[in-house]
């Protein structure tokens with residue numbers, strides 16, 4: 001079996017979670033299997049060597065898991081993009097629309113030095129609203145965004161179209 005097939009076998013589909021009509025991609029079976037977890041991180045960091053990336057920015061909450069593990073492997077720092085109201089210091093905030101209502105994400109104003117080479121990491125790219133808001137936050141900090149990388153991309157939701165000026169890479173697509 002190829003690496004991609006192995007990983008895909010580790011993703012569990014949960015129908016109608018958290019609401020009817022949503023097929024939730026559950027990545028916990030990948031995390032609990034050391035070989036699959038390592039494989040996922042290997043593929044996320046594949047284009048890079050230690051020294052290529054200054055900061056990995058992970059998106060709340062599953063982006064923290066993959067992002068932090070990737071940061072360790074690349075000798076990079078880790079910065080969280082969190083849901084509004086969770087970060088204790090001064091923040092920049094960015095809101096984006098959901099099907100019903102809106103969400104706001106935040107980053108510490110001093111999280112990243114201007115010009116730092118940054119990799120944005122999350123578990124899944126769906127409509128792209130979350131990642132696009134994170135990209136806006138990174139531009140406020142004058143980060144040099146190398147790439148946004150996702151373990152999973154739901155192609156049919158066309159999230160890439162919200163990330164036009166960003167290089168986007170996904171490991172698994174559906």
Ligand code: AMP
Pocket residue numbers: 022023024025026059060061062122123124125126127128129130131159
């Ligand atoms: P979006 O802003 O629509 O691209 O949604 C991306 C965020 O929502 C990511 O942080 C994902 O973890 C989560 N998400 C959206 N859709 C799903 C799904 N079908 N399965 C698992 N997580 C999802």
